[in-house]
Amino acid sequence: MRLHVADHPLVAHKLTVLRDKKTPSPTFRQLVDELVTLLAYEATRDVHTDTVQIETPVAVTTGVKLADPRPLVVPILRAGLGMLDGMTRLLPTAEVGFLGMQRDETTLEAITYANRLPDDVSGRQCFLLDPMLATGGTLVAAIDYLLARGARDVTAVCLLAAPEGIEVVEKFVGDRADVKIVVAAVDERLNEKAYIVPGLGDAGDRLYGIV
Ligand code: URA
Numbered sequence: 543m544r545l546h547v548a549d550h551p552l553v554a555h556k557l558t559v560l561r562d563k564k565t566p567s568p569t570f571r572q573l574v575d576e577l578v579t580l581l582a583y584e585a586t587r588d589v590h591t592d593t594v595q596i597e598t599p600v601a602v603t604t605g606v607k608l609a610d611p612r613p614l615v616v617p618i619l620r621a622g623l624g625m626l627d628g629m630t631r632l633l634p635t636a637e638v639g640f641l642g643m644q645r646d647e648t649t650l651e652a653i654t655y656a657n658r659l660p661d662d663v664s665g666r667q668c669f670l671l672d673p674m675l676a677t678g679g680t681l682v683a684a685i686d687y688l689l690a691r692g693a694r695d696v697t698a699v700c701l702l703a704a705p706e707g708i709e710v711v712e713k714f715v716g717d718r719a720d721v722k723i724v725v726a727a728v729d730e731r732l733n734e735k736a737y738i739v740p741g742l743g744d745a746g747d748r749l750y751g752i753v
Pocket of ligand 1: 621676737741746
C-alpha cells in the first residue's frame with residue numbers, strides 16, 4: 543500500500559479552516575470541494591491514458607487522452623458525497639458508483655445500507671472517496687467490495703487519516719492489490735469514540751447538518 547500526504551500550503555490553509563469549529567456548513571462544503579480538487583490532482587497522477595494524434599492550428603502533434611475502460615469513482619455515503627464534484631471535475635470521463643455505509647457507533651463495525659457498483663470492475667482504476675479514515679473499518683469494507691469485483695488498482699482519497707486506520711488498511715490489503723491512499727494530513731490519533739484527533743469533527747454533520 544502506498545500513502546501520499548499532500549504537502550502544499552494551499553491544502554494546509556484550507557484544512558485549517560475546515561478544522562475550525564466556527565466554520566459554517568456552506569463554507570465547509572465549498573472548502574471540501576476545493577480541497578478534493580487539489581487531492582484529485584495527486585490521486586490521478588497514474589491515471590491511464592492513450593496516445594492520440596491531433597492537429598493544432600500550426601502543426602500535427604501527439605498528445606494523450608484518458609483511456610478506456612473509464613475510471614470508476616465511488617463516494618462512500620453520506621460524507622463522501624461532498625467530495626464527488628471536486629473529483630469528477632478533474633476526471634470527467636469517470637463513471638460513478640455508490641456505497642452507502644455507516645459505522646455502528648457501539649461496535650464501530652461498518653454497516654452497508656446501499657450498494658450501486660458495477661458487477662465487474664476488473665482492469666478499471668477505482669477511486670474511493672471518504673473524508674475521514676478513522677478506524678479503517680469502512681475503507682476496508684469498501685476496498686473489499688471492489689477487490690471482490692476484480693479491481694486491482696484502488697486509490698482512496700481522504701481529507702484526514704488516523705495512524706490506526708492507515709495500519710488497519712495496510713494489514714488488510716497486504717499484496718493483494720495496488721492500493722494508494724491520498725490524504726491532506728495524517729493526524730495524531732483516535733479518541734475513545736473513534737474520532738480523529740485533532741480532526742474536524744463529524745464530516746457528514748459538518749457538510750449536511752445533523753439529520
Ligand atoms: N468520522 C468522522 O466524520 N469524523 C471522525 O473524526 C471519525 C470518523
